Amino acid sequence: GDSVTQTEGLVTLTEGLPVMLNCTYQSTYSPFLFWYVQHLNEAPKLLLKSFTDNKRPEHQGFHATLHKSSSSFHLQKSSAQLSDSALYYCALSDGSNYAQGLTFGLGTRVSVFP
């Protein structure tokens, strides 16, 4: 079956420094990959999604590149902000049946300090 593996646990960093969250996946068919962000006591919100044409999606200063050769979709930002403190999920939709729901990683909590 499909699986997603993320940087585990808690990532702490200082405001202004770069952040990178790792995401690797296993899927038999060509999946779509997503990053969702969840702030405290809120719903998960879509942050980025992969494109089929190798474009690099960007949103709110975050970007991610789908590398099919290494089955990875790492999330990066050049300069972290205090408001980036949140729980981040990497997820995929199965290429054999995109409609049957997303497979999520366990999530990575990011805490940004002044």
Place this chain on the structure above:
Amino acid sequence: EAAVTQSPRSKVAVTGGKVTLSCHQTNNHDYMYWYRQDTGHGLRLIHYSYVADSTEKGDIPDGYKASRPSQENFSLILELASLSQTAVYFCASSSGTGAYEQYFGPGTRLTVL
């Protein structure tokens, strides 16, 4: 962005009791989903639906039933609530086009005592 609402936002239930969680979306999406969120497990799919009056089992359906009476509404039913079902439950919807990205409701915090 999809508008998905859930009710109740929080609930305390007794072991063995029946619990119904409701979800409503107003964006004409065909696909709807129920996930539970637990620390250490992330988000896991319980049930989903492609169309009204039809539901499908997800990855962890045991102990849960689902109902899709209309395109807009999708309910999750716990016939005999158990302590292990204490969690936050999220409903999501998708248009079923493009990358099938999903939009989530605000969640229901369920505590079973």
